[in-house]
Amino acid sequence: MDMLYLIDILGTIAFTISGALVAINKRMDAFGVFIIASVTAVGGGTLRDVLIGSTPVVWMQDMTYIYLIVISTIFAIIARSKIDFFRTSLFLFDTIGIGLYTLIGVEKGVTAGLHPIICIALGVMSACFGGVIRDILCNEIPVLFRKEIYAIPCLLGGVTYFVLELFPIPDNLVFLVSGGIVIVTRLLAVKFHIALPIIAPKS
Amino acid sequence: MDMLYLIDILGTIAFTISGALVAINKRMDAFGVFIIASVTAVGGGTLRDVLIGSTPVVWMQDMTYIYLIVISTIFAIIARSKIDFFRTSLFLFDTIGIGLYTLIGVEKGVTAGLHPIICIALGVMSACFGGVIRDILCNEIPVLFRKEIYAIPCLLGGVTYFVLELFPIPDNLVFLVSGGIVIVTRLLAVKFHIALPIIAPKS
Amino acid sequence: MDMLYLIDILGTIAFTISGALVAINKRMDAFGVFIIASVTAVGGGTLRDVLIGSTPVVWMQDMTYIYLIVISTIFAIIARSKIDFFRTSLFLFDTIGIGLYTLIGVEKGVTAGLHPIICIALGVMSACFGGVIRDILCNEIPVLFRKEIYAIPCLLGGVTYFVLELFPIPDNLVFLVSGGIVIVTRLLAVKFHIALPIIAPKS
Numbered sequence: 001m002d003m004l005y006l007i008d009i010l011g012t013i014a015f016t017i018s019g020a021l022v023a024i025n026k027r028m029d030a031f032g033v034f035i036i037a038s039v040t041a042v043g044g045g046t047l048r049d050v051l052i053g054s055t056p057v058v059w060m061q062d063m064t065y066i067y068l069i070v071i072s073t074i075f076a077i078i079a080r081s082k083i084d085f086f087r088t089s090l091f092l093f094d095t096i097g098i099g100l101y102t103l104i105g106v107e108k109g110v111t112a113g114l115h116p117i118i119c120i121a122l123g124v125m126s127a128c129f130g131g132v133i134r135d136i137l138c139n140e141i142p143v144l145f146r147k148e149i150y151a152i153p154c155l156l157g158g159v160t161y162f163v164l165e166l167f168p169i170p171d172n173l174v175f176l177v178s179g180g181i182v183i184v185t186r187l188l189a190v191k192f193h194i195a196l197p198i199i200a201p202k203s
Numbered sequence: 204m205d206m207l208y209l210i211d212i213l214g215t216i217a218f219t220i221s222g223a224l225v226a227i228n229k230r231m232d233a234f235g236v237f238i239i240a241s242v243t244a245v246g247g248g249t250l251r252d253v254l255i256g257s258t259p260v261v262w263m264q265d266m267t268y269i270y271l272i273v274i275s276t277i278f279a280i281i282a283r284s285k286i287d288f289f290r291t292s293l294f295l296f297d298t299i300g301i302g303l304y305t306l307i308g309v310e311k312g313v314t315a316g317l318h319p320i321i322c323i324a325l326g327v328m329s330a331c332f333g334g335v336i337r338d339i340l341c342n343e344i345p346v347l348f349r350k351e352i353y354a355i356p357c358l359l360g361g362v363t364y365f366v367l368e369l370f371p372i373p374d375n376l377v378f379l380v381s382g383g384i385v386i387v388t389r390l391l392a393v394k395f396h397i398a399l400p401i402i403a404p405k406s
Numbered sequence: 407m408d409m410l411y412l413i414d415i416l417g418t419i420a421f422t423i424s425g426a427l428v429a430i431n432k433r434m435d436a437f438g439v440f441i442i443a444s445v446t447a448v449g450g451g452t453l454r455d456v457l458i459g460s461t462p463v464v465w466m467q468d469m470t471y472i473y474l475i476v477i478s479t480i481f482a483i484i485a486r487s488k489i490d491f492f493r494t495s496l497f498l499f500d501t502i503g504i505g506l507y508t509l510i511g512v513e514k515g516v517t518a519g520l521h522p523i524i525c526i527a528l529g530v531m532s533a534c535f536g537g538v539i540r541d542i543l544c545n546e547i548p549v550l551f552r553k554e555i556y557a558i559p560c561l562l563g564g565v566t567y568f569v570l571e572l573f574p575i576p577d578n579l580v581f582l583v584s585g586g587i588v589i590v591t592r593l594l595a596v597k598f599h600i601a602l603p604i605i606a607p608k609s
Contacts, residue, residue, distance in 0.1 A: 023348070029399035031355065032348025046254065051452065053461025055256025060321045077402055118466045132543075137335075139344045141545045145429070145438025152437065196435035199483055226551070232602035234558065235551025249457065258459025263524045280605055340538075342547045 008104070011097025012065060013072045014090055015041040019134050020076035021083060026138050030077070036134055037073045041065070043130035048105055048122050052112050091190075099182035101127040102154040103175055106161055120158030127154045127182075149189040152196065157182035211307070214300025215268060216275045217293055218244040222337050223279035224286060229341050233280070239337055240276045244268070246333035251308055251325050255315050294393075302385035304330040305357040306378055309364050323361030330357045330385075352392040355399065360385035414510070417503025418471060419478045420496055421447040425540050426482035427489060432544050436483070442540055443479045447471070449536035454511055454528050458518050497596075505588035507533040508560040509581055512567055526564030533560045533588075555595040558602065563588035 019040025023033040042059045049057040059065040076083065083090075105126030109119030128150050135142040144150055161178035188194070222243025226236040245262045252260040262268040279286065286293075308329030312322030331353045338345040347353055364381035391397070425446025429439040448465045455463040465471040482489065489496075511532030515525030534556050541548040550556055567584035594600070 024402045024404050026344065026348075027401050027403055028344075028348045029401050031399055032345075033402050035348060050253055050456055051461065051463050052466065053256070053459070055254065056315060056317060056321075057254050060255065060317055063318055063320065066320055066324075080402070080404065112462060114462065114466055115469055117469065117472055118462075121472075136339060136542060137345065137348070139342065139545065141432065141434075142438075142543065145434045145441060145543070196437055198433050198435050199430050199439050199486070200433055201430050201486065227605045227607050229547065229551075230604050230606055231547075231551045232604050234602055235548075236605050238551060253456055256459070258457065259518060259520060259524075260457050263458065263520055266521055266523065269523055269527075283605070283607065339542060340548065340551070342545065 007096055007100045009064070009068060010093045011100050012041050012068050014093030014097050015130060016069050016072035017076045017083070017090060018094060019130070020073050021080070022134060022138060024077070024080055033077060034070075034073050036137055037076065038069050039137060040130045040134040041069055041072075043133035044101065044126045044128060045104070045130075047129050047133070048108060048125050051125075052108065052114070052122070054108065054112070095183050095186050098127040098150060098154060098186065099157065099179040102157045102182050103161070103179050106158050106178075116162045120155060120162070123158040123161075124151055124154045146198075149186065149195055153182045153186040153189065156185055210299055210303045212267070212271060213296045214303050215244050215271045217296030217300050218333060219272050219275035220279045220286070220293055221297060222333070223276050224283070225337060225341060227280070227283055236280060237273070237276050239340055240279065241272050242340060243333045243337040244272055244275075246336035247304065247329045247331060248307070248333075250332050250336070251311060251328050254328075255311065255317070255325070257311065257315070298386050298389050301330040301353065301357060301389065302360065302382040305360045305385050306364070306382050309361050309381075319365045323358060323365070326361040326364075327354055327357045349401070352389065352398055356385045356388040356392065359388055413502055413506045415470070415474060416499045417506050418447050418474050420499030420503050421536060422475050422478035423482045423489070423496055424500060425536070426479050427486070428540060428544060430483070430486055439483060440476070440479050442543060443482065444475050445543060446536045446540040447475050447478075449539040450507065450532045450534060451510070451536075453535050453539070454514060454531050457531075458514065458520070458528070460514065460518070501589050501592050504533040504556065504560060504592065505563065505585040508563045508588050509567070509585050512564050512584075522568045526561060526568070529564040529567075530557055530560045552604075555592065555601055559588045559591040559595065562591050 016037045020033050020037040022040070023036035026032075026036075028036065042057075042065060046057045046059070049055060102123040105123035106119045108126075109122040114122070128144055131150070132142040132144055135144075157178045160181045161174060164174045164177060219240045223236050223240040225243070226239035229235075229239075231239065245260075245268060249260045249262070252258060305326040308326035309322045311329075312325040317325070331347055334353070335345040335347055338347070360381045363384045364377060367377045367380060422443045426439050426443040428446070429442035432438075432442075434442065448463075448471060452463045452465070455461060508529040511529035512525045514532075515528040520528070534550055537556070538548040538550055541550075563584045566587045567580060570580045570583060
């Protein structure tokens with residue numbers, strides 16, 4: 001099992017658990033918790049695959065995702081009172097997850113022969129839109145649009161990828177650096193409470 | 204006209220009317236009622252077709268669905284004050300409808316060569332996600348995630364299908380028994396007020 | 407640059423600005439404003455393309471849309487206090503936009519060999535569903551379902567298109583007249599406060 005796949009697995013677990021926790025707080029039943037957890041984990045990639053026409057979508061072709069989601073959801077339900085214990089690890093997985101999901105989205109766009117700006121958009125979508133669909137299903141205005149600094153690190157990582165691609169740098173290094181940019185900028189943004197300005201109506 | 208097609212028609216009618224009634228209760232205009240009714244009737248199948256890449260989606264290729272939806276919506280609007288009269292018949296159609304929609308979804312997955320677990324997921328999606336999209340459009344947390352016992356009967360029906368497929372049983376009998384499981388378990392769950400446990404946050 | 411393309415551009419600008427203004431009123435951050443503006447501009451066409459299987463969706467293949475959306479969003483954010491100034495022009499662009507978007511949707515359906523009723527539905531979807539997705543993301547019941555007279559002009563324009571197609575009329579004239587019907591009926595409906603009746607529950 002290679003490094004990327006391992007991180008993908010950790011990312012899926014982290015996204016599943018974070019989705020399950022949101023659903024539990026909304027007092028959903030076991031089925032609702034499972035669906036919200038699934039959507040958080042694979043919603044962004046599913047939207048991406050549908051928009052570029054890469055179907056059947058990825059989780060229909062590799063059962064690993066389903067098994068991970070089922071086990072992680074059950075774990076989240078059982079351990080829900082003690083989950084604060086894991087909060088730091090979860091946040092770390094989640095951050096590593098968006099770094100990797102961004103790269104996977106960008107790569108999918110490159111493979112489909114799309115423009116770099118579209119590829120970056122696909123990267124952001126892969127990493128961030130699972131959470132958007134989760135919030136819509138939970139009847140909330142997506143947190144991504146109000147105060148999260150999820151999207152900007154992904155954007156920066158995507159731009160880094162294409163800047164590095166201009167130079168004769170080995171692919172693995174490009175992945176490492178641009179994924180690293182996502183992770184480091186997100187960690188810094190959270191640590192120093194950096195957020196995008198709210199655009200308030202002026203009168 | 205064969206039996207399956209007839210039940211499909213009854214299911215579409217029942218889903219359309221139930222969607223229209225929800226929209227009427229939200230005080231939508233005639234156009235909104237029509238859209239919500241349509242989405243309830245074909246939303247689950249549309250999502251399924253899009254995710255597996257079976258496009259144009261099914262209601263674009265057989266006009267029967269459109270005609271049924273238009274007529275059933277007009278009927279629901281006109282008869283809205285007397286619809287309690289039909290409530291039992293509606294519930295029965297609806298229950299038969301989810302039984303059949305589950306089978307259609309499972310079959311679509313099998314035809315696309317997907318894993319049994321994915322096929323069952325497609326069955327549940329076909330039967331239940333029209334209602335989920337309806338609730339999102341109506342700005343509600345989907346009732347499916349909180350108290351419905353819609354999804355579990357579909358799940359059981361899908362599992363039954365694949366268990367029976369292991370034996371040398373004729374296709375028609377497999378359909379009949381697994382569709383019947385959906386219908387009977389749903390009727391029993393409603394009669395005896397069986398629901399999934401709400402997963403409440405623990406502190 | 408031909409006439410249709412110019413109007414398409416004006417329509418995209420108008421939809422983007424109207425979406426951005428809604429997001430600003432919801433006090434979203436800069437990223438949220440950009441996403442809501444994008445979705446309002448291209449959401450209807452994206453849904454249409456996904457449902458008929460025309461992927462990658464159109465804005466992934468012509469970068470003009472992205473550039474227009476970025477510039478228009480920045481303009482809307484900067485000029486938000488003075489935007490009342492442009493309200494009449496915006497409304498006009500928007501109305502011309504739905505006229506053209508309707509035609510584009512209808513044409514896409516015809517090219518895909520779909521039934522006229524489906525083509526008209528695709529026209530309405532192209533013109534109106536960007537606003538529906540915008541409202542869902544903003545956690546509102548879509549205004550289209552409650553009081554807008556957006557959909558009916560598009561429907562009339564689509565019907566006009568297919569009626570004219572029965573006669574030996576040049577394509578350009580068919581476009582002009584059916585697009586004109588959308589625009590004129592919408593202007594009249596707004597001027598004379600014509601709306602569809604709300605379907606209230608009867609007891």
